Amino acid sequence: MNRRVLLAGLAAVALTGPAQAARPVELLNVSYDPTREMYRDYDALFAREWKARTGQTVRVRQSHGGSGKQARAVIDGLEADVVTLGLAYDIDEIAARAKLLPADWQTRLPNNSTPYYSTIVFLVRKGNPKRIRDWGDLIRSDVKVITPNPKTSGGARWNYLAAWGWARQTLGSDDKARDFVTKLYRNVPILDSGARGATTTFVQRRQGDVLITWENEGFLAQKAFGRGQFEVVAPSISIRAEPPVAVVDAVAKKKGTTKVAEAYLRGLYSPAAQALVARHGYRPVSAQALARSPVRFPAIRMLTIADFGGWSKAQAVHFANGGEFDRIFSAAKR
Amino acid sequence: MLPGFGLTLGFSVAWLTIIILLPLSAVFLRTLGMGWDQFVATALSERALAAYRLSFGAALAAGVINLFAGLLVAWVLVRTDFPGKRLVSALVDLPFALPTAVAGIALTALYAPNGPVGALLEPVGIELAFNPAGVVIALIFVGLPFVVRTVEPVLADLGSDIEEAAESLGATKLQTFRRVVLPAVTPALLTGFALAFARGVGEYGSVIFIAGNMPFVSEIAPLLIVTQLEEYDYAGATAIATVMLCISFALLLVINLLQALARRRGG
Numbered sequence: 001m002n003r004r005v006l007l008a009g010l011a012a013v014a015l016t017g018p019a020q021a022a023r024p025v026e027l028l029n030v031s032y033d034p035t036r037e038m039y040r041d042y043d044a045l046f047a048r049e050w051k052a053r054t055g056q057t058v059r060v061r062q063s064h065g066g067s068g069k070q071a072r073a074v075i076d077g078l079e080a081d082v083v084t085l086g087l088a089y090d091i092d093e094i095a096a097r098a099k100l101l102p103a104d105w106q107t108r109l110p111n112n113s114t115p116y117y118s119t120i121v122f123l124v125r126k127g128n129p130k131r132i133r134d135w136g137d138l139i140r141s142d143v144k145v146i147t148p149n150p151k152t153s154g155g156a157r158w159n160y161l162a163a164w165g166w167a168r169q170t171l172g173s174d175d176k177a178r179d180f181v182t183k184l185y186r187n188v189p190i191l192d193s194g195a196r197g198a199t200t201t202f203v204q205r206r207q208g209d210v211l212i213t214w215e216n217e218g219f220l221a222q223k224a225f226g227r228g229q230f231e232v233v234a235p236s237i238s239i240r241a242e243p244p245v246a247v248v249d250a251v252a253k254k255k256g257t258t259k260v261a262e263a264y265l266r267g268l269y270s271p272a273a274q275a276l277v278a279r280h281g282y283r284p285v286s287a288q289a290l291a292r293s294p295v296r297f298p299a300i301r302m303l304t305i306a307d308f309g310g311w312s313k314a315q316a317v318h319f320a321n322g323g324e325f326d327r328i329f330s331a332a333k334r
Numbered sequence: 335m336l337p338g339f340g341l342t343l344g345f346s347v348a349w350l351t352i353i354i355l356l357p358l359s360a361v362f363l364r365t366l367g368m369g370w371d372q373f374v375a376t377a378l379s380e381r382a383l384a385a386y387r388l389s390f391g392a393a394l395a396a397g398v399i400n401l402f403a404g405l406l407v408a409w410v411l412v413r414t415d416f417p418g419k420r421l422v423s424a425l426v427d428l429p430f431a432l433p434t435a436v437a438g439i440a441l442t443a444l445y446a447p448n449g450p451v452g453a454l455l456e457p458v459g460i461e462l463a464f465n466p467a468g469v470v471i472a473l474i475f476v477g478l479p480f481v482v483r484t485v486e487p488v489l490a491d492l493g494s495d496i497e498e499a500a501e502s503l504g505a506t507k508l509q510t511f512r513r514v515v516l517p518a519v520t521p522a523l524l525t526g527f528a529l530a531f532a533r534g535v536g537e538y539g540s541v542i543f544i545a546g547n548m549p550f551v552s553e554i555a556p557l558l559i560v561t562q563l564e565e566y567d568y569a570g571a572t573a574i575a576t577v578m579l580c581i582s583f584a585l586l587l588v589i590n591l592l593q594a595l596a597r598r599r600g601g
Binding site: 066069093097149152189193204319321322326 | 375376380381442443446447448449464542543546547548549550553557560561563564565566567570
């Protein structure tokens, strides 16, 4: 599979490479927050490979921010050649509202256009003083939970769905899941607007006993803030958090960067890039890269967004105005 | 009539239209796109009402505190002389210049239960971060220079000779302050208050870090607007903005009237 993708990429390059070789080209990759460090490395890797293959110099500029905010910027006219966002819903919105790419964009690259994925885990303080092992522990009255607001943070939507999914599987029904998630959010003392903000609240402000977070963000926090001060706890069931990638057709066509933009994204599936994403704490889709990864990824049973009927349904049921999440807070208030 | 009056008036009106009225009417137009029921459901929901109460209440409280603190600081800066006065004076302007997010992060680090100030207050049971008190603290910080800088020139203009004259006529310190100084600076004080208040209502960057952002408790109205945008609900966002604009305009109008009244009395 991977080899075929790579060959297709190379073929595309071979067809168009020589004609463009002379002029340097520039790509704009509009991405979300935690990929900053990873794409800095990948951009250098891709530039080297592209130069070697075609002789053309490519410079990739990066833009990072909250996933939804980035999607809105593209809708409002930010000329992104490629988008690499936190959840498919945001790219769906670009397709639906600005018609910059076809609605079936997610079928164009392997694995739902997701070259790497992550999952939702818990970050706890050293020694796990509150003995937090699984989702069930998060609704205990002595536990304070830090998680951002799913209405303003894409990452927090994965957290919320993972909690809901565990409860539905373990307790047996949507009603019980609603009850569980309501209790969980009653244990949340601070609702940050973004994932990085929540990490800061937990790690630096020392608020709460457990942070629900992306696995890669958990690894990063472990590495960046005082070695051994935090531990990652893998719950029994989590969700496969897929941050997909897509070429923004209309923009790339206008700028004449379609071929290089496609090669840039296909390159993410190459062995070198797969090894690179694993080093940055993302789970690579290639089984080989996963096996050889220096980072140890615990085995977790993962639900997918399909278990929630896809993003547009999950969005409408849970996160829209008056949806489940809003009702949780109206209920909590009464 | 002044020479060039028509020209300057025309320019002023045109400028205000382009810079203020045009963007504001865009807000109203967006809102008109949604039906009345939808408007009520979004902009007048229980949660939105709680957010308005917090935003306007905290801005009002911070404005009142700044009114007193600002007057005192201005008085000290004008009437006294001490080494390092210029430095202190420059310090007052800092909240103007500091990116609000930096202010928010600094204040949170200070007042969070593990921060240097928060740790002192925690055993006594006082929490100033991640609740409405945190919002007020952030707004006091960003609002202070507005009061100091509007009152300062008026106090300087007033001169200490008037206070001395009052005193030589037998007025006590308190009488001098209440009968002589206060009436003269009241219009400026109200202006400073209005500016600090208006800034506080719209403030987002510094508040978001220290507020805790819990719906119904410590969620400010500007955050609710951002939440709507996150759902690609532009009409909902402008609906909340419209309500905020109307309340702000009404309150600023009242302050302006009070000011005119004070000026007539004091003048």
